[in-house]
Amino acid sequence: MIELADVSKLYRKSGEDVVALGPMNLSVARGEFVAVRGPSGSGKTTLLLMVGGMIRPTGGEVRVGGVDVYGLSARERCRWRARTVGFVFQMFHLLPYANVLENVLTPMLAGAAVTPRGALELLDRFGLSDRIKHRPSELSTGERQRVAIARALLNRPPLVLADEPTGNLDPDNAAAVMGHIADYHARGGTVLLVTHESVAAGPAQRVVELPFPSGR
């Protein structure tokens, strides 16, 4: 599903190159659940965004589902992302002014074939059916993250990229969130999760350690 070949990312900061990632190689099979673990600043988020077509690597190649992600034009990459990837972030990144249902339906704006009915069914499964009219500020952190996961899963993407999904949650909520991600995986989805916590990496079939990059 995911093939990273010698990918690296350098940033230019104050006239100097700073290594954010790599070079690294990674292969994730379709339907596999892989956790990438590493300390803060090791480039975990950069790796995730690179796989999701959000950050162009300085070197190497990113292929997802056989597609050379950065060989696509910006517009094609946008469409590809809408079809292929579901993102889950540590900070949830919900639209603060939209209610729960509207947040879950965000992929509709990208032209994804999703329906309010499908969103309601998913929210029911996530135990949020009584919260659909609530704004994010009226939800607990655990509920916010469940909304974010529902948004990521609504259009049934073949790949979910999760960035520290339990980083802001208490153990109970963390367990619930990981349960939903595990459930998605059990239904055949591919998961690439980055975390610095051992607990979050628990349900993963494979854990990849990401060292702190040299050159910083």
Added chain:
Amino acid sequence: MSVFRLIVREILYRKLNFLLGLTAIAAATALFVGTQTLCVVMNRETTRLMRDMGFNLLILPEGADMAQFWSADYAQQEMPEQYVRDLANSRIVTVRHLVAQLQKKVQWRGRVVLLTGILPEVQMAHRSKKPPMGLHIPRGEVHLGYELARAFDLKPGDTIELEGEEGRTFTVSRCIETPSGSKDDIRIYAHLRDVQELLGKPGRINVIEALSCLCPDIGDADRLGRIKEDVHDVLPGTQVRLVRNIAVGRERTRRMIERYAALVMPGVLLVCALWVGMLALGNVRDRRAEIGILRAAGVGSSKVAALFLGKAVVLGLAGAILGFFLGTQLILHFGPRLFPVTAQHVAPVYSLLAWSAAGAPALCVLAGYVPAMLAVTHDPAVVLREE
């Protein structure tokens, strides 16, 4: 779930940002509507005041001796009354408010007076009707100049005898109550037909008074030449004289109002655009995470831009409607006090609502364009990494 729904949600969520923008647009629109309505009202007021100063154009018979004209206040020569109808039925636009007159000095009760026969204004056939200028005196009635009424202690309702080829009795229907400071104080005004009969000159006139049009496409220098050309096309041989002090005063006043509006409005619009632009920029900064997540969800740059530009359109439309009613209300409130002569004509100019509804959103889109482009080109990964 649509872009419009999100725009409405965001506006309701960030009310202060929207209200600040709305205030700016409404204020600018109110000023625009207020200024333009003021211009319309001032133009009308100025026109009325200038009209009250009298006609500014004289069309005289062929061969009229101007030295004699200025000394006697009328031309000895005459022309057919039909001329005034010929002019009214022509398609010229440089003159309007045509009033045919026949004047002559006559002896009346031992004095020399100016007997003036006036035909009620003949409207230009091809142009919109305007309130008529000049006097409308019914047949058998006369208006008396101030000095004559005072000297003979005449009042409305009195009757007077006017001698001519055939003497007749006329009812005084009006006496001018204040001195005009001109020869009008020794005039007896009557209907043109009555004066033609008294003087034995049926179908004859010796002047057509008119008002020159303020045509924006004709420069000051060309104005008289163009008027002469137009009149001569219809009435060859006649003489055309512009009473310059009245004409110039009228034009200068109207142009001054237009220049004032042309000077003030761009400044107001610029300040308003900068204000809205700054607010839009702040809005983009506040919504960086939102832009990031939308891009991560695969939402294209056109839809992200539509979120911001669509908000600008909503802001512009709301500001235009609010500003139109604010500006109109201000003029309706203060206008009658400022313009007492035309107070009853101070009214909303509804065409300005259409202009505002088109212009204000366009201004907002223009002001919000750079921030919207910043939102579109903003690297979503930057904010998504900031955790």
